Amino acid sequence: EPEVTQTPSHQVTQMGQEVILRCVPISNHLYFYWYRQILGQKVEFLVSFYNNEISEKSEIFDDQFSVERPDGSNFTLKIRSTKLEDSAMYFCASSERGGAETQYFGPGTRLLVL
Amino acid sequence: GQNIDQPTEMTATEGAIVQINCTYQTSGFNGLFWYQQHAGEAPTFLSYNVLDGLEEKGRFSSFLSRSKGYSYLLLKELQMKDSASYLCAVRDRASGGSYIPTFGRGTSLIVHP
Numbered sequence: 001e002p003e004v005t006q007t008p009s010h011q012v013t014q015m016g017q018e019v020i021l022r023c024v025p026i027s028n029h030l031y032f033y034w035y036r037q038i039l040g041q042k043v044e045f046l047v048s049f050y051n052n053e054i055s056e057k058s059e060i061f062d063d064q065f066s067v068e069r070p071d072g073s074n075f076t077l078k079i080r081s082t083k084l085e086d087s088a089m090y091f092c093a094s095s096e097r098g099g100a101e102t103q104y105f106g107p108g109t110r111l112l113v114l
Numbered sequence: 115g116q117n118i119d120q121p122t123e124m125t126a127t128e129g130a131i132v133q134i135n136c137t138y139q140t141s142g143f144n145g146l147f148w149y150q151q152h153a154g155e156a157p158t159f160l161s162y163n164v165l166d167g168l169e170e171k172g173r174f175s176s177f178l179s180r181s182k183g184y185s186y187l188l189l190k191e192l193q194m195k196d197s198a199s200y201l202c203a204v205r206d207r208a209s210g211g212s213y214i215p216t217f218g219r220g221t222s223l224i225v226h227p
Binding site: 041042043044045048055056057058059091099102103104105106107108 | 155156157216219220
């Protein structure tokens, strides 16, 4: 069964450093998403992406964040200058269509900012 | 999805039925999702409701009342593997006009023999 994959599974970085989290969505999916979950807290939506554009973003997704689909398979989340409070699990998801369509989540990248 | 309330924790017996409630307040409701999340894992989609009524999918059913700002997830014939956190998420109109999902804190369900 096709699945969303994410790399790395864990990343440790120093405050102020840039990180890039990578995702490979399911191949025939057209809509892509990033979520984060701080340890012990609720899941938070960051951004959705379709047709090479951001379609929706939350207040969390400020200028420090960016997303890109650099090729036909990868979908990346970049954090330009990490802060301690960026430490969280970051989940990528994809869906065939938008709206109510089932979103398939990747296993997540655990980011720790020191 | 400014205020989404779910019970923090519930316990139930294997084979029983459990109902997990979710109440919400929105400015522009555009659907409600239920997800299952096992500890340390990613959420898994269970259901989506945008119209009032009951949606049934195997052992799981989800109900929505838009006028009451209320939904529930019903789990039948509980199995030990159903022990997980159940997340209610509401798509609501954000200040910028787009619709984004807001998640509740989740209900931790413990199924015991």
